[in-house]
Amino acid sequence: MSVHNPPTLQKLAIQILVKEEALGMSDLEEIAHGLFPALFKEAFDGRHIKLIKALVIAWPFRCLPVGALMKTPDLETLKAVLDGVDIHRTRGFHTRRKKLQFLDLRNVHHNFWDICTDSEDSDSATEILDEKQAVKVHPRYALSQHLKVTVDLCIRSCLDEAQAWFLKWAQERKGSLYFCCTKMKIWALPVKDLRQIFHVFDPEHIMELELNTEWTLLELGHFAPYLGQMRNLHKVFLAPLHKTTFPIINRTRAREAKCINKFISQFSKFNCLQHLFMFYIYFLREQMNQVLGCLMTPLKTLSITYSLISQRDLDSFPCCQSLFQLKHLELRGVALLDLDLKPLRGLLMKVAGTLQTLDFQGCRMKDSQLSVFLPAFKHFSQISNVNFYKNDFSMPILKDLLQHTANWRKINVEQYPAPLECYDELGHVSIERFAQLCQDLTDTLRIIRQTKNSTFATDICHTCGECCVFDQVSRLCSCWQ
Ligand SMILES: [Zn+2]
Structure with a gap:
């Protein structure tokens, strides 16, 4: 089958293939590589679960950026993809097939699917699939042959069904796959529940963090060590609408002060922070000089909104080198x-x-x-x-x-x-x-x-x-x- 068919013929072929959902693996082995992306998108849009799984098993490229197709979380399609990944990893393939190395579950690369499915020359589009995974491979990963799974996580007060299932799947494969979360949004999840998430996703890979929580200062203190491990953060948005505790007793007040200091001291560990957003932050009043003074890299964005700052905070601004660019x-x-x-x-x-x-x-x-x-x-x-x-x-x-x-x-x-x-x-x-x-x-x-x-x-x-x-x-x- 030629990959240079006009789009109408290609579309026709795909429709026929999708109709015959019970395609055997041997059939898929015979299909031109260039048809895979369009066929996959069609199967995904139509929720043809068996076909999705079969296509992942036979996927002939190094990268599968499936996250762009997951417009709303759907447990069945996610399961089909991950089942396919499991079988893909254990099956032997014809030597002409490349092994899947990068499963991208982030909501990115939308253009890719449009190009792949509209292009007359699907080969050139699929070359992108093989190039994508070459970008920024972590040295630890480059040495191993582990499949890399990248996600962005937005966690509300508890994990949704698909997230909970995925986390369990990931925990069971932690030793044999390489998991990476680049953007993490935490909304009101208890700190203790984060432990299992960071057990799978090394905080070191997080580049963007949004913290929008209702933690107490003591909980912020418990979170501080994880923050400190996020050495590659580029962008951090802090809006902890922390619960007011009642520091009537001096001992509580002293503990809270300790937690704030612990939280602030983590800022000196960021190697590449560029954008710092603080929204509705009250507990850092009088402490801005410490936060900004210990940053290791020059900021591009400083956003302090709807917060209280003091004269002492302002006085420190012209002395903070991190603000000079x-x-x-x-x-x-x-x-x-x-x-x-x-x-x-x-x-x-x-x-x-x-x-x-x-x-x-x-x-x-x-x-x-x-x-x-x-x-x-x-x-x-x-x-x-x-x-x-x-x-x-x-x-x-x-x-x-x-x-x-x-x-x-x-x-x-x-x-x-x-x-x-x-x-x-x-x-x-x-x-x-x-x-x-x-x-x-x-x-x-x-x-x-x-x-x-x-x-x-x-x-x-x-x-x-x-x-x-x-x-x-x-x-x-x-x-x-
Ligand atoms: Zn009016």
Whole structure:
């Protein structure tokens, strides 16, 4: 059978093969390699369990990126694939068949299946399958001939049926297969239940971690050693909405402090951390200098949102070498109104040549605080997105701010708060003044430089919960419509 058949003939052949689900192994051995991906996708989409299993057993490539086809978790198809893998590993094959070396259960490589199933030259597409597995093979794996199984895990309060079954399957094969989890999201799973997961998946391979838990500080302390083993983390998102314990007794307070220190000390073990996100974190207040000060690599992203930070935290920013190459700085929802922002200016001066995103939304800064930053803003050369919504700035300081942005040649999106002069003494928006003053600011900006996407917005309306936004024209909140 030629692999250069026109797609219509190929599709026809596949339909016939799928109909005859009871294809024997000897039949599959005769089928051209180029037809396998399209046949597999068809079998998968139609949930032809027996055929899926048979195709995995006879799979003629090194890589099987089946995760892209698993749109929703389905125990039956997962079982068929893994049963097929078991038999594939133990069967002897004709020498022309390559042995499966990489089973990718992550939801990636979508393009691959489209190319493979639409391409007239399915051979060239399937070459990708053999190349894929060559990427980033761990030395330990390269020495052994173990099949590598890669997954991304999103674990909620307990394992779902497919996850539980897979974990059991993996535990039984731990010695003979090589398991790897690159992205892990943990939502509210008790720490004790993580032990069996990390027994199969070495924390060392995790590159992205999202921690969104309801642990106590003591539980965070128990998790700390696992965090420390994740030396290859690139990106970490921490949102532990930890349960408030009641540290009435000094002994409890001391234990909690110990747990926080244990958690923080793990940050010095990351070899390649680039993006650090902290959302709604309260227990690290006064400790940011320790977290940021012990990082081994320069961060590209520092995002501290809806959290509390102290003057001591801010004071440490211009001294933390790990922040000197920042591309994205987000302090959204962090109250800065009572703080001295000169240290933050010191940091902004240092990153003026790299910073692309600056998000100060909802920091409730005043005029005097914004004026501290202006000398730094002047030097921004890469900035593309700024957000100053929900700060309390007057018309004169906003004009002054715009005057300092003449060099922002790469700016793409710029969001400013509507000036305080738009509000009456009760805090209500005067729509005439809103339109007039925002038009005035837009005209000022146009004289200074080109602008693509600049908007001015009021605070949230207490009645309807929306903002009035000026974007060349006024778009008013629902109360005015
Ligand atoms: Zn309203």
